[in-house]
Amino acid sequence: MRIHKSVVLCLFLSLICSLSALAQTTALHCSKLLDVRSGKYVNDALILIADGRIGSFGPAASVRVPANAHAIDVPGTCLPGLIDVHTHLTDDPESGFGYAELGISVPREAIYGAKNARKTLLAGFTTVRNVGASGYTDVAVRDGINAGDIPGPRMLVSGPQLSITGGHCDNNLLPFEYHKTADGVADGPWAVRKKVREAIKYGADLIKVCASGGVTSKGDLPGAEQYTLEEMKAIADEAHRLGRKVAAHAHGTQAIKDAILAGIDTIEHASLIDDEGIALAKQHHVWLDMDIYDDDYILAEGPKHGMLPESIAKERSLGLLQRQNFRKAFLAGAPMGFATDAGNFPHGDNWKQFPKMVEWGMKPIDAIRSATVNAAQIIGWSDRVGAIDKNYFADIIAVDGDPLADVSSLGRIRFVMKGGEIFRNDYSGHTP
Numbered sequence: 001m002r003i004h005k006s007v008v009l010c011l012f013l014s015l016i017c018s019l020s021a022l023a024q025t026t027a028l029h030c031s032k033l034l035d036v037r038s039g040k041y042v043n044d045a046l047i048l049i050a051d052g053r054i055g056s057f058g059p060a061a062s063v064r065v066p067a068n069a070h071a072i073d074v075p076g077t078c079l080p081g082l083i084d085v086h087t088h089l090t091d092d093p094e095s096g097f098g099y100a101e102l103g104i105s106v107p108r109e110a111i112y113g114a115k116n117a118r119k120t121l122l123a124g125f126t127t128v129r130n131v132g133a134s135g136y137t138d139v140a141v142r143d144g145i146n147a148g149d150i151p152g153p154r155m156l157v158s159g160p161q162l163s164i165t166g167g168h169c170d171n172n173l174l175p176f177e178y179h180k181t182a183d184g185v186a187d188g189p190w191a192v193r194k195k196v197r198e199a200i201k202y203g204a205d206l207i208k209v210c211a212s213g214g215v216t217s218k219g220d221l222p223g224a225e226q227y228t229l230e231e232m233k234a235i236a237d238e239a240h241r242l243g244r245k246v247a248a249h250a251h252g253t254q255a256i257k258d259a260i261l262a263g264i265d266t267i268e269h270a271s272l273i274d275d276e277g278i279a280l281a282k283q284h285h286v287w288l289d290m291d292i293y294d295d296d297y298i299l300a301e302g303p304k305h306g307m308l309p310e311s312i313a314k315e316r317s318l319g320l321l322q323r324q325n326f327r328k329a330f331l332a333g334a335p336m337g338f339a340t341d342a343g344n345f346p347h348g349d350n351w352k353q354f355p356k357m358v359e360w361g362m363k364p365i366d367a368i369r370s371a372t373v374n375a376a377q378i379i380g381w382s383d384r385v386g387a388i389d390k391n392y393f394a395d396i397i398a399v400d401g402d403p404l405a406d407v408s409s410l411g412r413i414r415f416v417m418k419g420g421e422i423f424r425n426d427y428s429g430h431t432p
Helices: 005-023 100-102 106-122 134-146 191-202 229-241 253-261 275-284 294-305 309-329 350-358 365-371 373-379 407-411
Strands: 026-035 040-050 053-059 071-081 082-087 127-130 156-157 207-211 247-249 266-269 288-291 396-399 413-418 420-425
Touching: 040 071, 071 100, 071 413, 071 420, 082 253, 082 350, 082 373, 100 420, 106 127, 106 134, 106 413, 106 420, 127 373, 134 156, 191 207, 191 229, 207 229, 229 247, 229 253, 247 253, 253 275, 253 413, 275 309, 288 373, 350 365, 350 407, 365 373, 365 407
Parallel strands: 026 071, 082 127, 127 156, 207 247, 247 266, 266 288
Antiparallel strands: 026 040, 040 053, 071 396, 396 413, 413 420
16 A cells, blocks of 8 residues: 655644654753642642743643653652742942932933843742833843843833822932933823823833832921822723733822722832721722832932932831831731832842731731732732632742741742753752
8 A cells, every 4th residue: 555745744743743743842840839729738740831921730640641752750849939028129339329320321221221131030030010210221131032032020011100290210319500300200190191191102011100209319208298199090991992001109098098089900019098998998999009128128228329318217217117007908808919119129049028917917828928919919910910720820939948937048949940841950059
């Protein structure tokens, strides 16, 4: 019997495709796997990965492994890649605060962003939300990561932060004769709508608005409301109409409440939130992203790096109150995210917030969920990150130790995979 050449060719190509598919499967064997939803471990776990996504997973004895799968042994505790919803990758604290920042160009900020993206990824944070960068440098870093030009986490970015004239996110360091105004400054409902449109035009995934004064800015008060309720409603309406979420920097009590009532999606810092604000956050399911670690770094290291004395004084007045209100909000059941404000302390040290969250009321699993399933909800990616689940991105990390017993073990990252690609594997001798 003669077989036509075309049939032979088809069979050959089919075989090659089948072998190729098998070769692309990775079998990741973990000593333990933390199911962040249940808060329980799966011992001797196996995760199958193909085309950058998770397939089958579970106890090794129950997972059928393709014959030609590439096996990787991770003798540690595996869990989903971590998510930080408040970073500033293009800021670098050791380059200087205050007036020292005036000497940093927009291109230099982009270089900092590339450096800090790598540090953040290798620290186990496979996804971040970058909320504020001048000159759309965060857009450039995000696009460089997505194109494979530089290593880094998945990024959602805001570009320049919206601010009132003279507000926390304006440039108030230079005197009048320079006529310097920050990129995101806009006053009035129609002006802020235009600024939202501009940010989206140039690549923003979300909008960041400075609703109150801040710590690192000159000449304002953290507790003072800056944007009005009317302006914040216009920002939220325009952003939502164009398919973007809004994050509001808001230390002040009234700014927090007005931001919630305006329809803004997350409250950053929330330092001076009161009982009414907590109740509103619960009622409207608005996430509180409270950065309760960086107070330690700012007070210890800020003066060395040029932070203004008035900024140090403001931080001293806020730090303890913010931590006390963090505890109060958590115990009241307010929605809580994992937000560090990295950039006010060195990138890669994001994990240092976990022990603070436990110190101020959370159990380790609560803190871990804030940086996985909760953070995934905040950024709108619950269907792809924040858990080990079928068809989710293969963003997987491993640590030595038991993070449910000692949450500081999240500072001992030994393995980092993002989208099925290994960026760190200390177990095999591949160190960054």
